[in-house]
Amino acid sequence: MTRTLRTGLAPALSLALSLAALPASARQVDDSYSVDQRFAQYRDQFPGIAWPAVTWREGQSVLFDRPYKTVGARTLHLDVFRPAAANGQGLMLVHGGAWRSGSKTHFYALANLLAQRGYTVFLPEFRLSGEAPYPGGMEDIAEALRWTQTHAAEFGLDDDHIAIGGASSGGQMAALLAYxxxxxxxxxxxxxxxxxxxxxxxxxxxxxxRFENAAGDASPFARWLGGRFEAMPQRWQEASAASHVGPQSPPTLIVGSGIARFTVGKDKVLAALERHHIAHHAFAFTGAPHDFWLFAPWLPIVADQIDGFLRPLTPAKARK
Structure with missing residues (x-):
């Protein structure tokens, strides 16, 4: 039961005072994309799907919520998964969630497996579309990558041995930044x-x-960019990683679910990398869900694919 304030403040004023008492950085969070929501969606479609078991090895450590950027009253953080014995190669992973949702915590299981293989893994948060339209999130992950390079020595890394990766919308963002x-x-x-x-x-x-330029209510990607393709084709081209492949592009690993819509542009990118004599590899599951990196039995295979691709790039002294 609601009681009337003795002061006689109007409800609207009461609400305003309540909101004013919130921290300046308070914001709405879209939690429509979560691991449990996807597990419930997939468990009847994919026999054998399971939550991954996360086990720790002696000497591992995690640094939570290290600040890397401040935007107004908003501070952005990243988590660092540190191996017991670092191999000298770092990897920053950008989470998915249709540019509007998701969390860096979604990569904890994969980061743990990679740390056990010697990699130092950085997991940044960044501003999503509800908080900042394109290119805000891209500028955030670019700053996060610069932070890892600036602080590389603190983690036993060289600043030129840090890779970037991501999943789903995070994969699109990581590829765009890399190229x-x-x-x-x-x-x-x-x-x-x-x-x-x-x-x-x-x-x-x-x-x-067909999927990203939906009519009517704008698709998540169109909302992030600020409009549909017909209204801003140049911006859509700019936000396409394939538009930026060149001689300075990094070695590339593409791991797909086998669902064609999520790796559109793969052949174009691989052909461009081949022309520039840049190392590349593509691996595709058969009969896997889109979010294969979240669940067993696909998760350890993803870790093995990443390890197999990055291992030759680790500093020579670490491979001895």
Whole structure:
């Protein structure tokens, strides 16, 4: 039961005072994309799907919520998964969630497996579409990558041995940053490898437009960019990783679910990398869900694919 305030404040004023008491950085969070929601969706479709068992090994450590950027009253953080014995290669992973949802915690299970293989893994939060439209989130992950390079020595890394990866929308963002980084589109930045897990590589491809350029209510990607393809084709091209592949692009691993819509642009990118004599590898599951990196039995295979691709890139002294 609601009681009337003795002061006689109007309800609207009471609400205003309550909101004023909130921290300046308070914001709405879209939690429509979560691991449990996807597990409930998939468990009847994929026999054998299971929550991954996360076990720790002696000497591992995790640094939670290290600040890397401040935007107004908003501070952005990243988590660092540290191995017991570092192999000298770092990897920053960008979470998925249709550019509007998701969390860095979604990568904890994969980060743990990679740390057990010697990798130092960085998991940044970044501003999602409800908080900042494109290119806000891209500028955030670019700053996060620069932070890892600036602080590389603290983690036993060289600043030129840090890769970037991501999953789904995070894979699209990671690929875009990896390929556009040398041009300075989001501030000059360089990664020594790219790992794309089911992230669309050419958003302007007709096949991608079938899904990402939905009519009526704008698709999550169109809302992030600020409009549909017909209204801003140049921006859609700019936000397509395939538009930026060049001689300075990093070695690339593409891991797909086998669902074609999520790796649109793959063949175009691989052909461009081949022309520039840049190392690349593509692996595709058969009969896997889109979010294969979240669940067993696919998760350890993803870790093995990443390890197999990045291992030759680790510093020579670490491979001895």
């Amino acid at each position: 556009a980084g040398p041009s300075g589109l989001f501030g000059k930045v360089h990664a020594n490898a790219l790992v794309d897990l089911d992230g669309v590589l050419d958003m302007a491809d007709p096949e991608a437009l």
